[in-house]
Amino acid sequence: MGTKRGEINGKNMWGGDLFSSSEKEEPPSIIISQKVYFWQKFPLYENVSPDEFLDYRWQIKNMIRTPEHLFNAFPFLTEEEKKNIEAVAKIYPILISPYYLSLIDPYDPNDPIRKQAIPTIDELFDTESIYDPLEEEKDEAAPGLVHRYPDRVLLITTNFCPTYCRHCTRKRILGKGRTVKSLLEFDKVLDYLREHPEITDVIVSGGDPLTLPLHKLKMILDGLKSIPSIEVVRIGSRVPVTLPMRLYDRELLNLLSKYDFLWLNTHFNHPNEITEYSKRAVLNLLKIGIPVNNQTVLLKGVNDDVDTMRKLFKGLLRIKVKPYYLFHCDPTKGVSHFRTSVYKGIEIMEGLRGHISGLAVPTYVIDAPHGGGKVPVMPNYVISMSEDKIILRNFEGMIFSYLNKPSKRKNKERGKKEEGILSLFEGEREYLIPVENLRMKRRSEKSNP
Known part of the structure; x- marks a missing residue:
C-alpha cells in the first residue's frame, strides 16, 4: 500500500506520526503562556478555558446567531447600533464564531474585523446593487454546479459558514439558497462532469465546505476522485481565518490527506486576522501537502490603503500562504458601503509592485457583470x-x-x-x-x- 501525500513511510515529513490518535493537541505556546487569554476580555467568555475555546465543537455550539446573543457577547454597542442590528438581521442573518468575534478591539468602532462581522445599517441602504451580480444561477449546469470557464466549474456545497461576512458575494444564499443537498443531486453533478471531460478543475465552495459533516465531505471528494478527467480540486474556505481550530481536528486532516489533487484557497482580508491560531491551521494543511493560496477582497475602511495591504501580504508569505487574487468588491445587494473606486485598487497595486516581494503581489481582478468572469486590472507600465x-x-x-x-x-x-x-x-x-x-x-x- 502506498503512502499518503504528506507522509514518508507512515510518518509526516516533519518527523513523528501524522496526527496520531495519541498526539495531544495543545494551543500555540506563545498564546498559552499568557495569564489572560485574548477571548477573556469579553465577559461572556471570561471563564472559558483554552480546552473549550480551542475545540471547534464548542465554537460551533456557541456561535452568535441572533441580535440578542450578539448583545450579550459583545456588550460594547450603543442603543442605536443595537436597534440597527435588529433591523438588518430581519433581512440578512447573523453568524459569528466566538473566535472571530474575540479578535475585535471592542473599543475601536472602526476595527477592521468588527466591520466584516457585525451588521450595520448601511446594509439596508443599497439601491444600486443586485443579489446575484455574477449571475451564478444563470450558469448553473446541475444542482449547485456553476459552469462558466471552459475547463473549470464551481460547486456550491453548503450555505453555512463559521462567520457570515457582511461583504459576502453570496449574501443571497446565507442560511438558504441553492446547494448540493442530497446524494441524488450530487449524482447529477457527477453525471455532468463525466459528460464534460474538458472540465479538469473543480472549485468546491459554499458557504464553507470544511464545515460539512465528514461523511458528506468524503462523499464529495470521493465522487470527484472517481472522474479521471478531474485533475485539480480547490477547496474555498475561510476556516483558517474564522474557525482555525477546525483544522486542528485529526479526523478532518487525515481525510484530506488522502486526496492528491487538493488545494485550498482561503480569505484573509486584514493583518489582524493572521494569528498564531490561523498560522497553526495553515501549517497543518501544509504538513499534509495541501498548498494554500489567499483571495483578498478590497474593502473600504478595512484594507483600502497600501500600508495595510503590504503588511497583510508580507504576513501571509511568512505563514506560507501565497497571495493569489485581490478582488474588487462585487456590487452585491447590501454590500455597496464596502466598495471603493477601481482607481483605489490600481493605486494599491502601484504600491505593491516593486516595493515588496513578487511572491507577495496578487493579481487585482474585477469579476465582470453578467457572468463575464475575472478581468485583470493592472497599472499601465x-x-x-x-x-x-x-x-x-x-x-x-x-x-x-x-x-x-x-x-x-x-x-x-x-x-x-x-x-x-x-x-x-x-x-x-x-x-x-x-x-x-x-x-x-x-x-x-x-x-x-
Whole structure:
C-alpha cells in the first residue's frame, strides 16, 4: 500500500506520526503562556478555558446567531447600533464564531474585523446593487454546479459558514439558497462532469465546505476522485481565518490527506486576522501537502490603503500562504458601503509592485457583470509603443526606451497586408471586429440581404 501525500513511510515529513490518535493537541505556546487569554476580555467568555475555546465543537455550539446573543457577547454597542442590528438581521442573518468575534478591539468602532462581522445599517441602504451580480444561477449546469470557464466549474456545497461576512458575494444564499443537498443531486453533478471531460478543475465552495459533516465531505471528494478527467480540486474556505481550530481536528486532516489533487484557497482580508491560531491551521494543511493560496477582497475602511495591504501580504508569505487574487468588491445587494473606486485598487497595486516581494503581489481582478468572469486590472507600465520601440516606466517612476524587435517586415517582403493591431498602425484598417461578433454580423446581413 502506498503512502499518503504528506507522509514518508507512515510518518509526516516533519518527523513523528501524522496526527496520531495519541498526539495531544495543545494551543500555540506563545498564546498559552499568557495569564489572560485574548477571548477573556469579553465577559461572556471570561471563564472559558483554552480546552473549550480551542475545540471547534464548542465554537460551533456557541456561535452568535441572533441580535440578542450578539448583545450579550459583545456588550460594547450603543442603543442605536443595537436597534440597527435588529433591523438588518430581519433581512440578512447573523453568524459569528466566538473566535472571530474575540479578535475585535471592542473599543475601536472602526476595527477592521468588527466591520466584516457585525451588521450595520448601511446594509439596508443599497439601491444600486443586485443579489446575484455574477449571475451564478444563470450558469448553473446541475444542482449547485456553476459552469462558466471552459475547463473549470464551481460547486456550491453548503450555505453555512463559521462567520457570515457582511461583504459576502453570496449574501443571497446565507442560511438558504441553492446547494448540493442530497446524494441524488450530487449524482447529477457527477453525471455532468463525466459528460464534460474538458472540465479538469473543480472549485468546491459554499458557504464553507470544511464545515460539512465528514461523511458528506468524503462523499464529495470521493465522487470527484472517481472522474479521471478531474485533475485539480480547490477547496474555498475561510476556516483558517474564522474557525482555525477546525483544522486542528485529526479526523478532518487525515481525510484530506488522502486526496492528491487538493488545494485550498482561503480569505484573509486584514493583518489582524493572521494569528498564531490561523498560522497553526495553515501549517497543518501544509504538513499534509495541501498548498494554500489567499483571495483578498478590497474593502473600504478595512484594507483600502497600501500600508495595510503590504503588511497583510508580507504576513501571509511568512505563514506560507501565497497571495493569489485581490478582488474588487462585487456590487452585491447590501454590500455597496464596502466598495471603493477601481482607481483605489490600481493605486494599491502601484504600491505593491516593486516595493515588496513578487511572491507577495496578487493579481487585482474585477469579476465582470453578467457572468463575464475575472478581468485583470493592472497599472499601465507601457507609456507608448511603436514598431521598433517601447517606452516603459518602472515602479520608481523611471522611464526607459526599449528596442522592440520588428515583426512586420516578413509580411511586407511577401506583399502581405498586416494583421491585428499592426494593421491599425499601418492604416490598412480602421477597426478590428471579433470573429463571433453577432451585432456586426446582423449589420452585415441587413446590408446584404
